[in-house]
Amino acid sequence: MKIDRIELRRIHMPYVRPFETSGWRHEGSDAVIVRVDADGATGWGESPVSDGPWYNEETYHTALMMQREFLGPMLLEAEIAGPEDVRGIFKRVRANRMAKAGLEFAVWDLFARAKGVSLAELLGGTREEVAVGVSVPIQASVGELLDTVEGYLEDGYQRVKLKIKPGWDVQPTRAVRERWPELLLQVDGNSIYHLEDAEHLRQLDPFDLLLNEQPLDHDDIFDHAKLAKLIETPVCLDESIVSPDHARWALELNACGVINVKPSRIGGLADSVAVHDMCKEAGIPVWHGGMLETGIGRATSVALASLPNFTLPGDISANDRYYKRDIVSNPFTLNSNSTLTVPDGPGHGAVVDEAYLEEVTVDKVCLRRGS
Numbered sequence: 001m002k003i004d005r006i007e008l009r010r011i012h013m014p015y016v017r018p019f020e021t022s023g024w025r026h027e028g029s030d031a032v033i034v035r036v037d038a039d040g041a042t043g044w045g046e047s048p049v050s051d052g053p054w055y056n057e058e059t060y061h062t063a064l065m066m067q068r069e070f071l072g073p074m075l076l077e078a079e080i081a082g083p084e085d086v087r088g089i090f091k092r093v094r095a096n097r098m099a100k101a102g103l104e105f106a107v108w109d110l111f112a113r114a115k116g117v118s119l120a121e122l123l124g125g126t127r128e129e130v131a132v133g134v135s136v137p138i139q140a141s142v143g144e145l146l147d148t149v150e151g152y153l154e155d156g157y158q159r160v161k162l163k164i165k166p167g168w169d170v171q172p173t174r175a176v177r178e179r180w181p182e183l184l185l186q187v188d189g190n191s192i193y194h195l196e197d198a199e200h201l202r203q204l205d206p207f208d209l210l211l212n213e214q215p216l217d218h219d220d221i222f223d224h225a226k227l228a229k230l231i232e233t234p235v236c237l238d239e240s241i242v243s244p245d246h247a248r249w250a251l252e253l254n255a256c257g258v259i260n261v262k263p264s265r266i267g268g269l270a271d272s273v274a275v276h277d278m279c280k281e282a283g284i285p286v287w288h289g290g291m292l293e294t295g296i297g298r299a300t301s302v303a304l305a306s307l308p309n310f311t312l313p314g315d316i317s318a319n320d321r322y323y324k325r326d327i328v329s330n331p332f333t334l335n336s337n338s339t340l341t342v343p344d345g346p347g348h349g350a351v352v353d354e355a356y357l358e359e360v361t362v363d364k365v366c367l368r369r370g371s
């Protein structure tokens, strides 16, 4: 198959409420939405980038530029036998994994739709429902945090992740744990701590947390291996697992007990399945992280999270936890058992609301084969 046309749109779409972590605060999505067309079929993907290089090095500026100048033209030239080919086509381009992923996701969706199978099925998914939780941003006070968590529990979420940072870690985590002794609870510092903080992080051990996500540097594996020996809470890696090799290094070093799989961070679904399979083999559970995706990236995530070793609840909340109005007309809704239902129609299943997509589009680029 040859791709005829690629459409790239940088959007801005407001969140229901701002999202604040140890290192940034965002009021809305600045993702790049990708559409690919071939032989009358269409596929959609999302690069969940933002306005600045705060989570990783990419932004909507870099993603759009890499897609327009390098990745898009490479994809248009290639003869693609299946979506697994895309990582090879992009291999010459270093890093820029979120830029690659948005295109790769769209090609997976295109092939699944062309074959009339669901993306979940094409990826090897085995679940009809995926367990999900909610990631709770840093709040102005512990009182507000307790109210926010209570609201999400009333919505039906059964697992909570608290964003933490120095000065907002032990006290809020204790408060949530005391109020809900049985709650599935975990924390995420987004790379704000240092190995010297091990004693401090040990204070989280009594709270029976599922995991402590990426406390140390965004590109560190080595010090996480040291930290894992110093704290009882299982270390989970997010930012620093950007490829199957990085996952292998982390497993060989015993740097983590759990891995957060985000296919955008890993550069695509094919390599994410490889990370999943490697962890399954090693007896290391994975769960599906989130980047506050729109309904398009969310549908890709739900499909991937249906693979068997995604045994912990994902950061894939229902669309309305993020957006009052989303760019899809069939948002996911939360089931009463804190799951989302995996779509079984063709592709990832998101039905794009093209009129609203046009409304939230800030910048649009169109690439065509042979021009």
Ligand code: OSB
Pocket: 055, 134, 135, 188, 190, 238, 289, 290, 291, 292, 293, 315, 316, 317
């Ligand atoms: O570290 O998991 C993270 C959002 C943006 C960037 C990084 C992270 C997050 C989240 C939100 O925690 C997860 C979600 O609900 O999409």
Ligand code: MG
Pocket: 188, 190, 213, 214, 238, 239, 260, 289
């Ligand atoms: Mg994280």
